[in-house]
Amino acid sequence: MNSPNYTNSLDMIFLISGSPLPAMLDMVVRAKALGSTPILIILDRGESDLIIDDASFDFEVLKIKVNYSSVGLSRFLSMFNIWRVLKRLVKHRLRAQGYVMTSTFDLLFVAVSLRVLGDFSIRHQVRDLHKLQLGNGAISRLFRFVERLLMGYVDKLIVSSQGFLDGYYNDIYSGDSLLLENVPPVDIWENFEKKPFDKDEIVIGFIGILRYKKSLFALIDAVETLRSKKKNIRVLFAGGAMGNDLEELESRISLKDGFIFSGPYQYSRDIKKLYARVDLIYAVYDEYDLNCKIAMPNKFYESLLTGYPILVAANTFVGSQVQALGIGRTISLQNKEELILALEEATMDNSWYESAANVLEGQMVSKYVSQYSAVLDLSVVL
Numbered sequence: 001m002n003s004p005n006y007t008n009s010l011d012m013i014f015l016i017s018g019s020p021l022p023a024m025l026d027m028v029v030r031a032k033a034l035g036s037t038p039i040l041i042i043l044d045r046g047e048s049d050l051i052i053d054d055a056s057f058d059f060e061v062l063k064i065k066v067n068y069s070s071v072g073l074s075r076f077l078s079m080f081n082i083w084r085v086l087k088r089l090v091k092h093r094l095r096a097q098g099y100v101m102t103s104t105f106d107l108l109f110v111a112v113s114l115r116v117l118g119d120f121s122i123r124h125q126v127r128d129l130h131k132l133q134l135g136n137g138a139i140s141r142l143f144r145f146v147e148r149l150l151m152g153y154v155d156k157l158i159v160s161s162q163g164f165l166d167g168y169y170n171d172i173y174s175g176d177s178l179l180l181e182n183v184p185p186v187d188i189w190e191n192f193e194k195k196p197f198d199k200d201e202i203v204i205g206f207i208g209i210l211r212y213k214k215s216l217f218a219l220i221d222a223v224e225t226l227r228s229k230k231k232n233i234r235v236l237f238a239g240g241a242m243g244n245d246l247e248e249l250e251s252r253i254s255l256k257d258g259f260i261f262s263g264p265y266q267y268s269r270d271i272k273k274l275y276a277r278v279d280l281i282y283a284v285y286d287e288y289d290l291n292c293k294i295a296m297p298n299k300f301y302e303s304l305l306t307g308y309p310i311l312v313a314a315n316t317f318v319g320s321q322v323q324a325l326g327i328g329r330t331i332s333l334q335n336k337e338e339l340i341l342a343l344e345e346a347t348m349d350n351s352w353y354e355s356a357a358n359v360l361e362g363q364m365v366s367k368y369v370s371q372y373s374a375v376l377d378l379s380v381v382l
Helices: 022-033 073-092 105-113 138-151 162-167 213-228 245-252 267-275 290-294 298-306 317-325 336-345 352-361 366-380
Strands: 010-017 038-044 060-065 094-102 121-126 154-159 176-179 202-207 233-238 259-263 280-283 310-313 328-331
Touching: 010 022, 010 073, 010 105, 022 038, 022 366, 038 073, 060 073, 073 094, 073 105, 094 105, 105 121, 105 138, 138 154, 154 162, 162 176, 162 290, 162 317, 176 366, 202 213, 202 267, 213 233, 213 245, 213 336, 233 267, 280 298, 298 310, 298 317, 310 317, 317 328, 328 336, 328 352, 336 352
Parallel strands: 010 038, 010 094, 038 060, 094 121, 121 154, 154 176, 202 233, 202 280, 233 259, 280 310, 310 328
Antiparallel strands: none
């Protein structure tokens, strides 16, 4: 664990569990740009989907290594150490009327428990919902009851998908809420050069943490089926994985020449180079996972930025957005042939792929960017 600097006062404390998404880091960067003094605390869970370039940050960063990747005893025990660190910061450095920004249920619990030590507010950002929040069992109902109580101490809720409000938080929270979508930093994409499309050699990109194995297994199986039919379709996997997930994916593959694993990447440095190698974005997550059903992944916005058509799961919130814009196709993993057919059709003339690519030429991501910039200010300003 890095030791915090106890000399200067703080306006806000950002608590992030795991590798922070670009939009999460944007909040800290914007707070600093607006003249505030933030500290970013990252709970390092050993995830390897992104490499964080913290050397470029001009604000204080504190990393705490924790020994958990899911809900369990080790996570509970880690919270006490985090509580002690946050207690010292709140007591000695956080200015009156400052705030703590949390990003998970347990970090919200820690922040609420420390309210007695200082006159600070709490803001809570949501990028994903846990299965405990969305279940129907007794434990899930207890979880939601406690969360409802904790949300009573939240002054501002920031979500990345309208689906999170409509499908969950509107039932347990009545305070101020903001929609801050997962729009990547646009300046990173300046001078991006799109890969010239060749229907005789298509590369599918899955860029991000390698999870939702059902979805990735389906992609591997579909591509191997098409390669056995002499279709030159390959997959680029970019990003790390948790536990043994990478080994499981690699063991699923029998036609090794059709798949490339490039490993973890640094978003600001590598993302353009990675996307310059693909033709199609694969973001078909589990349509029966309730979080996936209402989330808005950043791959949606990367499709708009790059001009590449996108495949997403059917019967999901992001699926409805993709269909409304006409920038890709929705797939149900329940039908194995549907994914095979969609990929095969992408190699044909007058296909859904060609239609989506034409629509994307006229799509302007600027609408999302301007909305994002305005809400970003509102989410961090004191």
